Amino acid sequence: MREFWSRFSRNRQAVLGLVILGLVVFVASIANLIYPNDPFLYSRFPLSGPGENGFLLGSDSIGRDVAAGIAHGAKTSLLIGLIATLAAVFIGLVFGAFAGYYGGLVDDILMRVTEVFQTIPSFIFAILLVAIMKPSIESVVIAITVVSWPAVARLVRGEFLSLKNREFVQACHTLGMGDFRIMLAEILPNCLSPIIVIGSLMVATAILVESGLAFLGLGDPNVMSWGFIISDGRSMLRVAWWICTFPGIAILITVLAINLVGEGLNDALNPRLRERS
């Protein structure tokens, strides 16, 4: 662990990413303290510029505080990104592990299914799923999960395929261990690092997809999110540039930070790959 941390902290970009991400998480966690009111609450001051009438980042067409929206939206984005990624990693793990471990017909069937899901243009598929299920937090999470698990499945399958014939696994067979125990307790811990890396990068993609869906009007109408503020402020672009600008910067910074952390994790967990790029 200490060795991992020293390798991670040597990468300045990754540390910067971690600091920014920490800041975003901090803002999200104190959103209820600094902006205790409902972010949908409108006021008497529509279209105030940044700094006017006590609005740090301005207000929108019906006087909602953009800064409050961003703080509350941070919770939504991080939560959706995290839950969707965890679910996608779980599904990908199950598919990839069975396909890689058992091979043969199981592998064929599972990989054909994965291939279909990988061919489908993912964003349009996500739009379709949310449209059919009606926009809500749950449907957005389900849609993002459904479009992002195939990448994990492929990765895990490859890892299991290369590990299942190694000596330590054969030793486990000789000891009479069951298949599930070998998969969970022996092979899985050995392929955790690429899974952690791909998972961290998937959180960033999930946040981008969520904001895109919310921008198209497919977010949960009762939950504040960054994409919603932007899509709502679009019609006011000519008179109030700040409504669209600041939430976009929030998305950009968050996604960038997560990507930096992900790449730092990659360098720290797979030191052999370091020299290649």
Added chain:
Amino acid sequence: MQGIPIILAIVVMNFFLLNLAEGDAVDVLAGEAGSATPEYMEEMRKKFGLDKPLTVQLAHYLKNVVQLDLGFSFRHDMQVTELIVDRFWPTLLLMVSTILLAVGFGVLLGLFAAVNLNTWKDAVVSVFALITYATPLFWVGLMMIILFSIKNDWFPTSGMENSAAFYEGFDRIKDIAHHLVLPTITLSLFYLALYTRMMRASMLEQYGQDYVITARAKGVSERRITFVHVLRNALLPVVTMAGVQVGALIGGSVIVESVFAWPGLGMLAFESLFARDLNLLLGIFLLSSALVVAVNLVVDVIYCFLDPRIEVN
């Protein structure tokens, strides 16, 4: 040929998604009309075959899809196939110009970064790629509109052409090109980042190969090594990537087209969302999936052409 089962699976999935949705076409129509008696709705269901068992409906749906009949868009009062074909050309125009711009500049930037490895030039390109990779497309589009259409009146905010001007011939082409600039730049930024990073990595990998050492030992100039030997081999993975990314490009075009009101398939998908026109949305989804399969096939062929060691099977 391995594309056909994939398409078939998507068609079947399409059918079940349509059935999963709350309410059927008749409910939508009745809602549109404002009032409809239950008897009339039953009659309509019979007319559309919605009263038959699910398997019969599926067979019927498959037969229709094979005949390129994707159902009827009640909102536009048109066949879905007809509507999609109508809106396909603007999207194709946008996608082709985006791919050309993104791959072209991506290759150039990646090459530039790899040649100037570990200098400030390389760092600038890398930071640029990192930032564009993390930017949401719709936000870039809106910022472009603020900067280049509202603050400076350089480019139009929306649409594909100025239809009120009735341009013809060359003037019309110029007008469309003028409208095309902002959407193309917006859509290509994300892929530009992707191709830049790939091209850079790919160049560096090729520089480490044995044939480069051989060429150097023969006294080939560094210039020639870079542009003749390494560049050609480094282009291979970028070409494959361009194919793989077509699916993502279609998704991106939904966003960009709805930002710039570009009258293509993406805009149509956006409109169908508001109208709850599921038939249309499913049709667009099916067509874009088929497009991805087709492009992957084409890329396979190009790949063999570029690298004769690989054979098509």
